[in-house]
Amino acid sequence: MSELKIGFGGGCHWCTEAVFQALIGVTEVEQGWIASEGQFGSYSEAVMVTFDSESISLKTLIEIHLLTHASTSAHSLRGKYRSAVYYKDLEQKSAVEHAFSEAKVALKEKPITMILPMVEFKKNEEEFLNYYQSRPDAPFCQTYISPKLDMLRKRFSKELN
Template sequence: MTRSCDIPGLQVPKSRFPDPQQDLPASEGEQRAVLGGGCFWCVEAVFLAMDGVTSVVSGYAGGSAETASYEDVCSGQTGHAEVVEVRYQPDRVSFGSLLKVFFSVAHDPTQLNRQGNDRGTQYRSVIFYENEEQKRVARAYIRQLGEAGVYADPIVTTLEPLEAFYPAEEYHQNFAARNPQQPYVRAVAAPKVDKLREGFPERLKTESSSNNTSIPGDHA
């Protein structure tokens, strides 16, 4: 079965993506964003490459602890979505900047309950907000992208309150970097990271700040 990681990323030019008109303040201390955009291996790879991001964990959100396992979530019956927990330094990268990359590089937000050939609510485009401020900024940016006509089709990203985040099994973590020669990683995760590199070079980690984590790309 073809997975979402087998589907090429979007080709919408960076110039069509506006900066968010609303954003969270650059407060001190680590913050987090929980985002779902299909296969978490590919979304994880994109955010791991961003400067100001201190960690990315693949996991599940939207359902109960009892069914927060890959086998259960893949059934599409648990309410969970495959997500990534992005921890970041807001004085180096803002919540709005993360959203811009989420919508322009990490996935296709116009696909309802699917990414590519992966179908089911577990692959939905979703932002799990921790507070009303995150919800406000995310809602405003979705509206802004719609008014700008960035996509030909409507954005279907849902905004859902974050009740709990459940880390996925260990073998899912940092999957793309640990498996750069896997066909699906080379087909989609690597091109998405390359798209980030080409479109947002100012957002990339420096070699010294990457903690020697190998992020897949065409050079892999």
């Protein structure tokens, strides 16, 4: 098994957590906030995804990420919900850039998603972890998360648990 870890930010971390928890080959999803550097040094909602690269490709993970949040919209909440893929070192940056260039063709518009270095990750409080799994019938989950999971079932059925 070849385990790798990557960060994803875009929309609400509860939504992003549920999306990646549904995938075969993802062995852990940590929900919280990621800080990068420079103008992106503030924390933004994100998840850290540990995955088996022999079971699911980085390209597939990035494609799913781009399709399950507003990756083409520069809306006013981008400070809190930065659209990004976070890498840990230069070797991983190169792999992310390559996979991103292949994955973005799934979109109809140009993504605003950035590829950024991960400087720090801060895990969310225990009570908010596994948000969808612990309360799938909650109004927030039904309104925002369930439709994303429905799209995954239709488009990525081979990749789902």
